[in-house]
Structures are given as C-alpha cells and as structure tokens.
Amino acid sequence: MDRIRRNKLVIFVLVFPGLLVFTFAVLYPIFMSAYYGMTDWKGIGEFNIVGFENYRKVIFEDKIFRTSLLNAAALAFFTVFVQHPVAMFFAIITDKIGGKLESFFRAVFFVPCVISIVVTSKMWVNVLNSNYGLLNKILDAINLGFLKQDWLGHKDIALFSVIFVIMWQGFGYAYLIYYSGIKGIPEELLEAGRIDGANSWQQFSKITFPMLKPVIMVNVSIAITSSLKQMEPIYLMTNGGPGTRTQFVANYLYMQAFSAQKYSYANAIAVVFVIVCLITTVVVQNIFRSRD
Amino acid sequence: MKLLKKSLIAVVIMAMLFGLAACAAEKASNSPTPSTTAPEDSPEQQPETITINFFSNLPDRTAGQGLLEQTILDNYMKENPHITIKVEALQDEPYKQKFQSYVASNNLPDIFNVWGQPSFFQAVMEKGYAAELNPDDYKDYGFFEGSTTDFSYNGKLYGLPRNQDMTTVFINKAIFNDNNVKIPTTYNELVNAAKAFRAKGIQPLSINGRDKWILNLFFQDLVIKVSGNQRTIYDASTGKTSFASDPDIRKAAELFKGLVDAGLFQDSFTSADYGAAQNLFLQEQAAMFYMGAWEVGMASNPDNSEHFRQNVALIPFPTVEGGKGKITDVCAWNGGGYAVSASSPVKDEAIKLLNYMMHPDNWPKIGWQQGLVVPGQNYKEYMTGKENVLQVQLTDILNTATSMSGTPWNDFNPGDWKANVENLIQEFAAGITTVDEFLEALDNVVPK
Known part of the structure; x- marks a missing residue:
C-alpha cells in the first residue's frame, strides 16, 4: 500500500481532479479578472486593452477603495478585540455552568448563525430605524431619549452600527470555536492547578489561555479574512451609505460592476482585493508563527 | 508482489479514470437531452x-x-x-x-x-x-x-x-389641517412647515434617500425653481458650464442644505429605502412624500386605509422666493x-x-x-370623471406645465456618471460634504 502511495502516477491521478477543479473554479476566473481589469469593457459591446490603467487608479487614486479597506480594518479590529474576548468569556462561563443550562446557552449563542443573513440584516435595519425602530423606542421608554440616534444614517455612527450587527451575526461561530477549544483542554490540568491553589484568574491565564492559543490563531485568522470579505450585511443594510461611509470592498466592486457598469474597473478591484487578502493572510500567519 | 503492486496501481488508475469518464459521460448525456427533445417535441405536438x-x-x-x-x-x-x-x-x-x-x-x-x-x-x-x-x-x-x-x-x-413621469410632493391634508400648518407653495413655507411639524414630533417629508436617485430629482427641482431654466443643470452636467461657478446651482445647493438642516426629511432618510419611505407616508406618520407621478395609484389602492385615501393629495414642487422658476416649470420625463x-x-x-x-x-x-x-x-x-384625486391634480399640473425637464440629470450622461452623482448627493444630504465640496466634486465627475 505504501508503495502505491509513493507511485508518482497514482499521486498524479489522485491529485489531478482536484487540481482541475481548482484551476477552472479559482485560477481561471482570477486570470480572466486580471485580463478584463486591463480593458475598458463596460459590459456591453467591444473593448480595448488599456494596460494597467485601472490597477493604477484602484491603488493610487480610488478614495472609496481605500475607505472600504479601512472599514474592513476597523471591522477586523473590533471583531478581534471586542467580539472575541466576549465570545471567549461566554465560552468559559458556559463551560463552567454545565448541565442543561450549558446546552441551552450554547444553542442561544449559535442561533444568529443559523438564521439567514438576509433575515437578520433586515431585522436589524428595523430595530435600528430611527422612526419606528425598537432601539430608539426602548431608549425613549427608559427615559434615555437623549441617546436616540439615526443609527444607520448618521455619518459618524452608521459604520459602528454595521460593525455591531456583523459582530452579532458572527458571534456564534467565534463562540463555538472557543467553546470547543475549551472543551479540548484536559480536565486534569485544571484540576492539578486547583490542587496547587490556583485561583480562577490564575487558572485562566496560566492554563486555559495558553492552551487556547492554537484555537485563537485559527479564530483570529478567520475573523480577519471574513472582515475583508463582508458583503451581504452591507448591501442589505446601508449599501455603503450614507455616501461611502460604510462601504466595504466586496460591495463596492459589486456596485462598480452592476450599478456603474464599469466591469473592467470592478475586475481590477477584484484582483487587487485578492492580492490584499493574500498578503493579509500571509502576514497574519507569520505573526502567529513568530509568536509561537 | 510486483504483480500485486502493478495490478493495484492499475485498479486505482482505472477507478479514477472510470470516475472521470462517468462524470464526463453523465454531463454529455445530460446536457443535450433537453435541447434535442424540446425542439422535436414542440413542433410535432404543438407546432404553433x-x-x-x-x-x-x-x-x-x-x-x-x-x-x-x-x-x-x-x-x-x-x-x-x-x-x-x-x-x-x-x-x-x-x-x-x-x-x-x-x-x-x-x-x-x-x-x-x-x-x-x-x-x-x-x-x-x-x-x-x-x-x-x-x-x-x-x-x-x-x-x-x-x-x-x-x-x-x-x-x-x-x-x-x-x-408620463413627473416628480410631485404627495401630501396628507389631514396632518396639515390637524396641526394648523399651511400647505407650502414656496420654499420658505416648506421650511416653516418642516419646523412646525418637527415641533410637534411629526416627520415632515418622507423620502427614500437610501436609493439616492430621488435626492438627485429633488435637487433638480430646486435648480429649476431657482434658475427658471431647464437647461441649467444639463449644461453643468455636460461641462458647458460648471456646477461650482453657476450661481443658480450654488443657490439651489444652499437651499437643499437649508432643508436638511430644517429637518424637512424624515429621521434616517439616508437609510430609508423606497418601501420604508412610502410606508411612513401610507401609515400617516409623515405629512408629505416626495415621489414620482407613478404613485397616483395610492389614492385608489384598497390596501391603504380609508382615512389615508380621503386625505391624500399632491402639490407641485414649491417655488423659491426670488427664484426665476414658476410653479408650472416641472421636472417631468418619460x-x-x-x-x-x-x-x-x-x-x-x-x-x-x-x-x-x-x-x-x-x-x-x-x-x-x-x-x-x-x-x-x-x-x-x-377620462371618465371617476378619476381619483391624484390623477385629476396631476393632469392639471401636466396640462398647465410651462416647461418640462426631460431625462433627469443623474441619468443624462452614460457610463458611471449616474453612480457618481448619486453617491455625491447622498454624501451631501448626509452632511458629509459641504456645499463647496459637493459642487466641486460634481464638476470633477463630469465626462470630459
């Protein structure tokens, strides 16, 4: 069997179908995008090759592209430094509770991930609506009316509202990964710690947290890449508005292609975007590796 | 042993190739089926x-x-x-x-x-x-x-x-009457109405600012009423004049900002889509609704409340004090x-x-x-004489119109002009840009 596995022909035959799919489903579209990015195609009729003009504009001149990347960075920041600590906290708490309550909370936290993004996004649009939205009504009811805001329309607040909703939508996954990480920590280690007189904080900082490191690495990598790729909640909640304050790259390139009919430019954005994602992933991986 | 190894390799390869071939064959046999049978079927069984x-x-x-x-x-x-x-x-x-x-x-x-x-x-x-x-x-x-x-x-x-499309201001007469607010015919009256409604906690005018294009139309209406010349905004859009240096367009932009500041548009109007904005008006939560003539059906739609249907009316876009545009100069197109x-x-x-x-x-x-x-x-x-009130009022406006705009300015140029100017007006309406920044940005996206 071992020899068969080492046979080059067998390796080739086993790898080839996957490679074929990868080539046509991933590499070929990226290559075509790169090609169309070098044209002035408007989605209709013939086009001319314009070289790297579109790419130059995306990288050096496009303020909206830059805003979109900064918004993604803000989302990644809040996800990693707000959503994840909270998710980890609740994962530890639910683990400590045990029993039926544990499975109850596990289900509760994961519910938003099971519901369609369209549904949850539209729900939040209604909750945050400043005319009839639940949030402003509650603020009114508890005499905090002065805190009422135009949550999705205010130029300085809209981005944070959107970030909050996206964090809420993704909370279940972050929680579940931490939860399973915590479940994987051998009970003997914690027990040994307790016998040695470690208090709860010491147990967390000396045992749980270090043992969770691989899980944190995976979770943070996922968070950063998914922050870059956000599209549906933005499209459904603000469509990038007001102006371009809540624009994200995927939504921006979609608008460029289908609203502005700048297919070639949208392709250029897509290619630059792929490169940005790749660089980010490599950088994040390297940071973790060097920390390891 | 060698034989066993070789035969195992052969079996694995055969299995893989067979799998691939089966996939391909399946595709090949699947795809033509509908296309070959369909044309045969249709002319034979139902030739016509x-x-x-x-x-x-x-x-x-x-x-x-x-x-x-x-x-x-x-x-x-x-x-x-x-x-x-x-x-x-x-x-x-x-x-x-x-x-x-x-x-x-x-x-x-x-x-x-x-x-x-x-x-x-x-x-x-x-x-x-x-x-x-x-x-x-x-x-x-x-x-x-x-x-x-x-x-x-x-x-x-x-x-x-x-x-025949035209922008109009739909109003709810009951809300105006109940609150003793005058139905506006001029800009200042519109501002006063906005302030009066705001003071009573009523949303003055509902608009679907998330959709952006409606803001462009509103701005065009203001330009028409200031300049009295339907060409003004198109000349700037095609680069014959400029947005920043045309005094009428500048004035219109200042007036637009004045309306935003006076709270004319409903709360979160930049995030309200068509349905949300219209609902606010249909539920009688807003006194006015800025939309196109294609919504005249609101007055006869049985889904809307009887009270609403009895009180809905429409008015032409108000004139501007000191402006050259008449009430009969309208923003209308096909x-x-x-x-x-x-x-x-x-x-x-x-x-x-x-x-x-x-x-x-x-x-x-x-x-x-x-x-x-x-x-x-x-x-x-x-005409049957049974037309709903909106149809009658709209026909009056159309029949007495002294000038019509034609294609709205945001749709006037091909390419990405539309996306650009719609983004810019929404930024302006949301207070992200000033009058100067807005007008300069418009000039920057005019096709050269």
Whole structure:
C-alpha cells in the first residue's frame, strides 16, 4: 500500500481532479479578472486593452477603495478585540455552568448563525430605524431619549452600527470555536492547578489561555479574512451609505460592476482585493508563527 | 508482489479514470437531452406554440403597474392561445443588474423593460441589442410629443415609453389641517412647515434617500425653481458650464442644505429605502412624500386605509422666493418603457405583443381608467370623471406645465456618471460634504 502511495502516477491521478477543479473554479476566473481589469469593457459591446490603467487608479487614486479597506480594518479590529474576548468569556462561563443550562446557552449563542443573513440584516435595519425602530423606542421608554440616534444614517455612527450587527451575526461561530477549544483542554490540568491553589484568574491565564492559543490563531485568522470579505450585511443594510461611509470592498466592486457598469474597473478591484487578502493572510500567519 | 503492486496501481488508475469518464459521460448525456427533445417535441405536438420571454421591472403583479402589465399579457394570451408569455420580474436595482448579465452573455429576453435614459438605454441601442421599431406603427397611438426621443438613436426608434413621469410632493391634508400648518407653495413655507411639524414630533417629508436617485430629482427641482431654466443643470452636467461657478446651482445647493438642516426629511432618510419611505407616508406618520407621478395609484389602492385615501393629495414642487422658476416649470420625463431584443428568435411576435400592449385601448386606457398610471400617451378621451384625486391634480399640473425637464440629470450622461452623482448627493444630504465640496466634486465627475 505504501508503495502505491509513493507511485508518482497514482499521486498524479489522485491529485489531478482536484487540481482541475481548482484551476477552472479559482485560477481561471482570477486570470480572466486580471485580463478584463486591463480593458475598458463596460459590459456591453467591444473593448480595448488599456494596460494597467485601472490597477493604477484602484491603488493610487480610488478614495472609496481605500475607505472600504479601512472599514474592513476597523471591522477586523473590533471583531478581534471586542467580539472575541466576549465570545471567549461566554465560552468559559458556559463551560463552567454545565448541565442543561450549558446546552441551552450554547444553542442561544449559535442561533444568529443559523438564521439567514438576509433575515437578520433586515431585522436589524428595523430595530435600528430611527422612526419606528425598537432601539430608539426602548431608549425613549427608559427615559434615555437623549441617546436616540439615526443609527444607520448618521455619518459618524452608521459604520459602528454595521460593525455591531456583523459582530452579532458572527458571534456564534467565534463562540463555538472557543467553546470547543475549551472543551479540548484536559480536565486534569485544571484540576492539578486547583490542587496547587490556583485561583480562577490564575487558572485562566496560566492554563486555559495558553492552551487556547492554537484555537485563537485559527479564530483570529478567520475573523480577519471574513472582515475583508463582508458583503451581504452591507448591501442589505446601508449599501455603503450614507455616501461611502460604510462601504466595504466586496460591495463596492459589486456596485462598480452592476450599478456603474464599469466591469473592467470592478475586475481590477477584484484582483487587487485578492492580492490584499493574500498578503493579509500571509502576514497574519507569520505573526502567529513568530509568536509561537 | 510486483504483480500485486502493478495490478493495484492499475485498479486505482482505472477507478479514477472510470470516475472521470462517468462524470464526463453523465454531463454529455445530460446536457443535450433537453435541447434535442424540446425542439422535436414542440413542433410535432404543438407546432404553433410560441413562447415569448418577458423581462419586467414590476415584480408586484397584483397592484399598480405590475397588475396592469399582467392584465394586458393575460388578455393577449387569451386572444392568442398559441402564445405563452413567460414573465420574469425583478425590482429596479436587481433588474438592472440581471439585465447587465443578460447583455454580457448576449442572451436578452424577447421583450424587456428599459429606461429611456442615456445612462441605461443608449449603449443598448448603440450596440444593436434592441430591435428597430417602425414609427409608422405608432402614428395613431397618441404618444406625447417628444416622449419617444430618448427611446431613439440616430433617428431610429428602438423602444416605447409607457408613462408620463413627473416628480410631485404627495401630501396628507389631514396632518396639515390637524396641526394648523399651511400647505407650502414656496420654499420658505416648506421650511416653516418642516419646523412646525418637527415641533410637534411629526416627520415632515418622507423620502427614500437610501436609493439616492430621488435626492438627485429633488435637487433638480430646486435648480429649476431657482434658475427658471431647464437647461441649467444639463449644461453643468455636460461641462458647458460648471456646477461650482453657476450661481443658480450654488443657490439651489444652499437651499437643499437649508432643508436638511430644517429637518424637512424624515429621521434616517439616508437609510430609508423606497418601501420604508412610502410606508411612513401610507401609515400617516409623515405629512408629505416626495415621489414620482407613478404613485397616483395610492389614492385608489384598497390596501391603504380609508382615512389615508380621503386625505391624500399632491402639490407641485414649491417655488423659491426670488427664484426665476414658476410653479408650472416641472421636472417631468418619460422614463420606463419597453424594447424588443434584436436577437430574439421570435422578434416579430414580440413586436406584435409590444404593439398590442401599448395600443391606445390597452396600456393607456386600462391604466388610466383603473387609476394605475399616468400614461405617456394621450389619455384625454379616456377620462371618465371617476378619476381619483391624484390623477385629476396631476393632469392639471401636466396640462398647465410651462416647461418640462426631460431625462433627469443623474441619468443624462452614460457610463458611471449616474453612480457618481448619486453617491455625491447622498454624501451631501448626509452632511458629509459641504456645499463647496459637493459642487466641486460634481464638476470633477463630469465626462470630459
């Protein structure tokens, strides 16, 4: 069997179908995008090759592209430094509770991930609506009316509202990964710690947290890449508005292609975007590796 | 051992190849099946059956224009049993997006909705995607003068408009009366009304700012009322003059900002979509609603409350103190319409259907008499005296109009002009940019 596995022909035959799919489903579209990015195609009729003009504009001149990347960075920041600590906290708490309550909370936290993004996004649009939205009504009811805001329309607040909703939508996954990480920590280690007189904080900082490191690495990598790729909640909640304050790259390139009919430019954005994602992933991986 | 190894390798390879071949064979056997059987089936069993694919931007087939469209299509199928019409309907934005992908794959449905605006239709006509129509067919159709201009290219006709579009301010008379607020006829009165309603906790005017284009129309209305010249905004849009240096446009921008600051638009208007903005008005939570004439059906739609239907009315866009525009200078155009695909296999049948739809006895007559639309064709002879209040008021405004704008300025240039100016006006409305920044940014996106 071992020899068969080492046979080059067998390796080739086993790898080839996957490679074929990868080539046509991933590499070929990226290559075509790169090609169309070098044209002035408007989605209709013939086009001319314009070289790297579109790419130059995306990288050096496009303020909206830059805003979109900064918004993604803000989302990644809040996800990693707000959503994840909270998710980890609740994962530890639910683990400590045990029993039926544990499975109850596990289900509760994961519910938003099971519901369609369209549904949850539209729900939040209604909750945050400043005319009839639940949030402003509650603020009114508890005499905090002065805190009422135009949550999705205010130029300085809209981005944070959107970030909050996206964090809420993704909370279940972050929680579940931490939860399973915590479940994987051998009970003997914690027990040994307790016998040695470690208090709860010491147990967390000396045992749980270090043992969770691989899980944190995976979770943070996922968070950063998914922050870059956000599209549906933005499209459904603000469509990038007001102006371009809540624009994200995927939504921006979609608008460029289908609203502005700048297919070639949208392709250029897509290619630059792929490169940005790749660089980010490599950088994040390297940071973790060097920390390891 | 060697033999065993070799035979194992062979088995693995065979298995893989067989798997691949099976996949390929499955595909090969699957794909032609429908295409080979279908043409055989249809001419043999039902030789006369013709299917016309109809792509519409009116997804609600039970009310308003969608109902009208569906009624006419159903009538046509009843009169021509051998014709089957397959309707695919999407809302405006998804419609435009899907339209683009149909165009990109050169696979347009037989009849489709178009907007007679350079930003949408010009490239479609120019690149030959729309079938040429014979203007003589429509001599007796009563299309308003100039209404087919934007559906023509190089002197040839490629589409037909369906409605007379115009911006109007819908009002709820009860809210005005109950709160002792004067119905505005001038800018200052509009500002005062906004302040009076705000003081009582009522949303003055509902607008779907998330959709952006409506803000462009509102701005155009202001420019018309300030300058009194319909050309002003188009001259700036084409680079003949500039937005930043035209005093009338600057004044209009300042007035626009004044209205935002006075709280005229409802809270979170920049995040309100069409449905949300309209609901606010239909639920009588807002005193006014800025929208196009195509919403005249609101006054006869039984889904709306009796109280609302009795109190809804419309007014022309207010004049501006010191402005040169009259109340009768209006922002009106012929927007939506239909065209036939040039590459349609049933092109002649599709044109026949189009001609049937737009026949004076169909779209204009049924649409007007049922209070669903304001047709782009002469509808005077279809007046029954039973028109709803909005239809009557709108007809008055149209009949007394001293000038009409034509295609809205955000749709005036092809390419990405539309996306750019719509973004810019929303930024301006949201207070992200100042008057100066807004006007300069507009000048920067004018096609060179």
